[in-house]
Amino acid sequence: MNEAARVTGRLAPDQGARDAALSALASRFGDRMSTSAAVREQHGHTTTWHANMPPDAVVYARSEDEVAEIVRICAGHGMPVIPFGTGTSLEGQVNAPFGGVSIDMSQMNRILAVHPEDLDCVVEPGVTRKALNEYLRDQGLFFPIDPGANASIGGMASTRASGTNAVRYGTMKDAVLSLRAVMPDGRVIRTGTRARKSSAGYDLTRLMVGAEGTLGVITELTLRLHGIPEAISAGVCQFETLEGACSAVVATIQSGIPVARIELLDELQVRASNAYSKLTLQEKPSLFVEFHGSEAGVREQAELFGAIAAEFGGGEFAWAREQEARNRLWQARHDAYWACVALRPGAKAIATDVCVPISRLAECIMKSREDLDRANLLGPIVGHVGDGNFHVSLLVDMTDSAEVEAAGGFMSRLVDRAIEMGGTCTGEHGVGHGKTKYLAKELGEAVDVMRAVKQAIDPGCIMNPGKIISPDEQSSLVREPT
Amino acid sequence: MNEAARVTGRLAPDQGARDAALSALASRFGDRMSTSAAVREQHGHTTTWHANMPPDAVVYARSEDEVAEIVRICAGHGMPVIPFGTGTSLEGQVNAPFGGVSIDMSQMNRILAVHPEDLDCVVEPGVTRKALNEYLRDQGLFFPIDPGANASIGGMASTRASGTNAVRYGTMKDAVLSLRAVMPDGRVIRTGTRARKSSAGYDLTRLMVGAEGTLGVITELTLRLHGIPEAISAGVCQFETLEGACSAVVATIQSGIPVARIELLDELQVRASNAYSKLTLQEKPSLFVEFHGSEAGVREQAELFGAIAAEFGGGEFAWAREQEARNRLWQARHDAYWACVALRPGAKAIATDVCVPISRLAECIMKSREDLDRANLLGPIVGHVGDGNFHVSLLVDMTDSAEVEAAGGFMSRLVDRAIEMGGTCTGEHGVGHGKTKYLAKELGEAVDVMRAVKQAIDPGCIMNPGKIISPDEQSSLVREPT
Numbered sequence: 001m002n003e004a005a006r007v008t009g010r011l012a013p014d015q016g017a018r019d020a021a022l023s024a025l026a027s028r029f030g031d032r033m034s035t036s037a038a039v040r041e042q043h044g045h046t047t048t049w050h051a052n053m054p055p056d057a058v059v060y061a062r063s064e065d066e067v068a069e070i071v072r073i074c075a076g077h078g079m080p081v082i083p084f085g086t087g088t089s090l091e092g093q094v095n096a097p098f099g100g101v102s103i104d105m106s107q108m109n110r111i112l113a114v115h116p117e118d119l120d121c122v123v124e125p126g127v128t129r130k131a132l133n134e135y136l137r138d139q140g141l142f143f144p145i146d147p148g149a150n151a152s153i154g155g156m157a158s159t160r161a162s163g164t165n166a167v168r169y170g171t172m173k174d175a176v177l178s179l180r181a182v183m184p185d186g187r188v189i190r191t192g193t194r195a196r197k198s199s200a201g202y203d204l205t206r207l208m209v210g211a212e213g214t215l216g217v218i219t220e221l222t223l224r225l226h227g228i229p230e231a232i233s234a235g236v237c238q239f240e241t242l243e244g245a246c247s248a249v250v251a252t253i254q255s256g257i258p259v260a261r262i263e264l265l266d267e268l269q270v271r272a273s274n275a276y277s278k279l280t281l282q283e284k285p286s287l288f289v290e291f292h293g294s295e296a297g298v299r300e301q302a303e304l305f306g307a308i309a310a311e312f313g314g315g316e317f318a319w320a321r322e323q324e325a326r327n328r329l330w331q332a333r334h335d336a337y338w339a340c341v342a343l344r345p346g347a348k349a350i351a352t353d354v355c356v357p358i359s360r361l362a363e364c365i366m367k368s369r370e371d372l373d374r375a376n377l378l379g380p381i382v383g384h385v386g387d388g389n390f391h392v393s394l395l396v397d398m399t400d401s402a403e404v405e406a407a408g409g410f411m412s413r414l415v416d417r418a419i420e421m422g423g424t425c426t427g428e429h430g431v432g433h434g435k436t437k438y439l440a441k442e443l444g445e446a447v448d449v450m451r452a453v454k455q456a457i458d459p460g461c462i463m464n465p466g467k468i469i470s471p472d473e474q475s476s477l478v479r480e481p482t
Numbered sequence: 483m484n485e486a487a488r489v490t491g492r493l494a495p496d497q498g499a500r501d502a503a504l505s506a507l508a509s510r511f512g513d514r515m516s517t518s519a520a521v522r523e524q525h526g527h528t529t530t531w532h533a534n535m536p537p538d539a540v541v542y543a544r545s546e547d548e549v550a551e552i553v554r555i556c557a558g559h560g561m562p563v564i565p566f567g568t569g570t571s572l573e574g575q576v577n578a579p580f581g582g583v584s585i586d587m588s589q590m591n592r593i594l595a596v597h598p599e600d601l602d603c604v605v606e607p608g609v610t611r612k613a614l615n616e617y618l619r620d621q622g623l624f625f626p627i628d629p630g631a632n633a634s635i636g637g638m639a640s641t642r643a644s645g646t647n648a649v650r651y652g653t654m655k656d657a658v659l660s661l662r663a664v665m666p667d668g669r670v671i672r673t674g675t676r677a678r679k680s681s682a683g684y685d686l687t688r689l690m691v692g693a694e695g696t697l698g699v700i701t702e703l704t705l706r707l708h709g710i711p712e713a714i715s716a717g718v719c720q721f722e723t724l725e726g727a728c729s730a731v732v733a734t735i736q737s738g739i740p741v742a743r744i745e746l747l748d749e750l751q752v753r754a755s756n757a758y759s760k761l762t763l764q765e766k767p768s769l770f771v772e773f774h775g776s777e778a779g780v781r782e783q784a785e786l787f788g789a790i791a792a793e794f795g796g797g798e799f800a801w802a803r804e805q806e807a808r809n810r811l812w813q814a815r816h817d818a819y820w821a822c823v824a825l826r827p828g829a830k831a832i833a834t835d836v837c838v839p840i841s842r843l844a845e846c847i848m849k850s851r852e853d854l855d856r857a858n859l860l861g862p863i864v865g866h867v868g869d870g871n872f873h874v875s876l877l878v879d880m881t882d883s884a885e886v887e888a889a890g891g892f893m894s895r896l897v898d899r900a901i902e903m904g905g906t907c908t909g910e911h912g913v914g915h916g917k918t919k920y921l922a923k924e925l926g927e928a929v930d931v932m933r934a935v936k937q938a939i940d941p942g943c944i945m946n947p948g949k950i951i952s953p954d955e956q957s958s959l960v961r962e963p964t
Binding site: 115116117118119120159160161162166170171173174183187188189190191192193194195196197198199200201202203204206207209210211215226227229230250253254255256294296297300353355356357358359387388389418419422423424425426427428429430431435438439442443444445446447448449450452453454455456457468469 | 597598599600601602641642643644648652653655656665669670671672673674675676677678679680681682683684685686688689691692693697708709711712732735736737738776778779782835837838839840841869870871900901904905906907908909910911912913917920921924925926927928929930931932934935936937938939950951
């Protein structure tokens with residue numbers, strides 16, 4: 001399989017093919033195709049540290065049929081296709097290292113159906129998570145997956161995103177019941193039905209979720225929804241030590257309290273969030289916690305959690321009972337990344353994303369904290385700690401080569417540490433082109449099987465090439481960032 | 483992709499290749515390989531109606547290395563490989579339509595590790611669900627997935643099984659964190675880590691779960707566990723009408739009560755289970771229900787459910803408070819299939835398995851009940867109705883060709899009805915070779931993508947050929963059952 005599976009093929013089309021594809025797209029899509037430098041750069045944009053690698057053109061699609069047309073035109077010329085949602089991915093997922101056409105899905109933003117009785121809905125991929133939740137609120141429903149950014153549902157599916165609610169409601173893997181996608185040859189498939197479970201053949205839904213646009217373009221998603229709980233209570237509990245806060249999380253999860261959110265901010269992150277989000281917390285390791293259930297159930301959960309927190313040095317619980325106070329709290333949590341960026345003006349924030357078995361969480365965080373201090377790096381820590389997932393936001397002066405090197409060393413040690421503890425290099429950000437080198441380290445020969453799947457579904461290797469699967473030939477073909 | 487994706491290849495090896503493979507296996511495995519008719523027949527055994535198609539030989543594997551050896555020997559001779567757990571699948575998944583070697587995994591039944599603090603464990607595929615739960619009980623943990631049979635974990639993963647707890651705890655798709663598998667070329671891969679979530683590349687775990695042994699042989703699984711709830715209460719609620727029972731289920735799910743189990747038995751199934759399992763229920767449509775949580779939480783759930791049931795004509799709730807009474811209740815539910823078989827001695831039971839959006843459940847069940855009556859067929863109905871999944875156990879005299887034909891017509895109409903309602907032909911039994919014809923009906927061109935994946939990972943088409951993906955060439959090559 002090794003050889004057959006190798007993604008070879010000409011990844012960057014030659015100038016003639018490129019011109020022909022662009023000319024065909026221009027004549028078909030007119031104003032809705034752009035080759036302007038500003039638009040291209042915006043679509044090669046990347047949050048965090050990856051260099052901007054703009055595509056050759058951007059086309060704004062309005063329907064599945066149009067996506068299929070664009071893909072067919074590109075396939076005919078060996079032109080890479082990069083699906084684009086909101087450009088908020090963190091590992092360079094929308095970069096165009098081999099050039100190509102970015103399909104901007106933001107105009108495919110209709111909510112096609114809501115089935116309150118089945119707790120599901122059908123949406124186009126350009127719908128953002130906030131727009132969806134605003135739409136659903138009046139019906140007493142919500143969609144729980146919430147990465148920091150107001151990302152598009154298609155993008156969130158593509159990176160297998162999660163966020164603060166995953167500990168209770170799962171990730172995009174669990175939230176997508178079924179989807180439609182344009183495959184690399186332009187055909188459209190539907191991967192499942194609205195049934196809540198199925199054993200009907202290979203799980204193509206889960207294959208497309210997390211594929212980062214490398215197997216096709218998602219054009220429609222059927223999502224599981226949840227009823228807005230009767231009672232919600234949230235609050236902050238502050239700890240004397242980072243270890244105490246971590247241990248409280250582990251004990252909470254192990255005790256089976258169905259906590260809806262349990263988020264860690266270390267001392268430095270609290271300082272950053274105080275400044276950026278106008279919080280007034282003490283600069284101490286803190287847990288942001290939320291409980292969902294009936295009035296009585298929420299009270300019971302909060303009492304149980306309070307007892308556990310106290311055992312590990314947690315202070316008084318500061319409740320955010322009103323929706324407005326809760327919103328402020330969670331907005332601050334979602335803005336943690338931007339708070340970090342503001343902590344050291346001029347520096348780039350490099351977001352790491354390891355996830356470990358929860359029994360190793362405290363140890364992994366403590367060792368990483370020590371490692372940061374030893375390497376003299378500035379890196380606030382936040383985490384979806386109920387899942388064992390945490391982020392160090394390294395704030396790096398990219399003009400200081402020694403510091404850049406130190407940051408690289410730290411990242412590599414962090415991933416090694418997580419893998420050694422039975423964890424993963426990425427809990428929710430995906431591989432993009434930033435983590436391809438870690439994937440083989442983590443999963444070994446399984447990556448060859450991924451390559452075989454990629455080769456089978458996208459033999460021309462036009463779908464978001466260079467992401468997840470790193471062909472041997474890639475590095476020499478990568479175009480310099482423009 | 484269409485043409486390249488076609489699984490062609492010689493599916494049934496010629497006699498020379500067959501003899502060479504068997505001779506190599508015999509000299510390597512000695513007594514642990516058997517070609518006796520009785521053993522072969524046992525391994526081509528199938529619950530429900532499919533004819534027995536025995537393999538050429540059975541090898542009892544004791545380790546992953548041995549599985550890899552067997553697969554490599556078979557691959558070298560184009561010999562089909564059929565992984566075998568307990569032989570309790572319902573769609574002919576272990577049949578050998580092209581001959582080949584059945585790998586019996588029952589001796590790979592070690593529980594390799596339990597990590598109570600992480601709520602996970604690592605097991606070999608031959609461990610059965612009951613053995614696992616017995617082992618876990620002392621640690622306050624349980625594994626929730628419970629198909630009727632005491633199936634093996636490897637087999638359950640391969641058919642993406644579920645059972646009565648799926649409404650609360652999910653299916654094998656949710657229960658498997660990671661797995662190891664021997665691929666068709668004999669290489670071993672690991673698909674994930676012990677992290678509770680990951681965005682590290684294609685979701686090969688979910689690709690192997692539900693693949694029914696057509697992509698490789700699962701040799702180890704890391705499973706999510708749950709703490710045994712502080713309080714459990716279960717009981718039976720009987721209804722005047724089938725529609726009332728169905729509507730009560732729908733209302734319960736929609737109201738967000740986190741019911742752990744909610745199972746429907748129609749009047750006929752109650753009669754069958756009374757006789758087979760010595761229950762003393764009135765012959766009325768009934769719901770078997772279970773609640774998990776804290777003492778207070780369980781009480782609250784039961785009260786809410788009681789109010790809903792009363793609204794739809796449900797009678798007094800008969801509680802099974804003691805563990806022994808609960809065990810009796812659920813054993814009766816798990817034995818529903820055998821109770822059906824006993825209802826009409828001499829008849830074969832044909833289990834159907836549609837799953838529909840819950841809003842259509844009552845309608846789908848009522849229409850199917852009418853259809854059964856019109857076709858003059860005997861078919862008790864049971865269902866994991868909280869998921870929209872129900873089974874009609876058709877009791878058919880296979881010597882009566884008119885009745886066999888009527889049963890076939892009913893099954894086909896049932897699947898059409900479920901698909902038309904946005905559902906699936908199989909909620910938990912899998913496709914096997916019994917449902918290949920429905921798969922294309924349900925998912926259309928997505929089956930071509932499945933075929934491309936199959937072809938890429940198993941180019942020689944040796945892994946459980948003829949299951950899930952039905953190659954065009956298959957029918958003419960199928961050997962007659964022996």
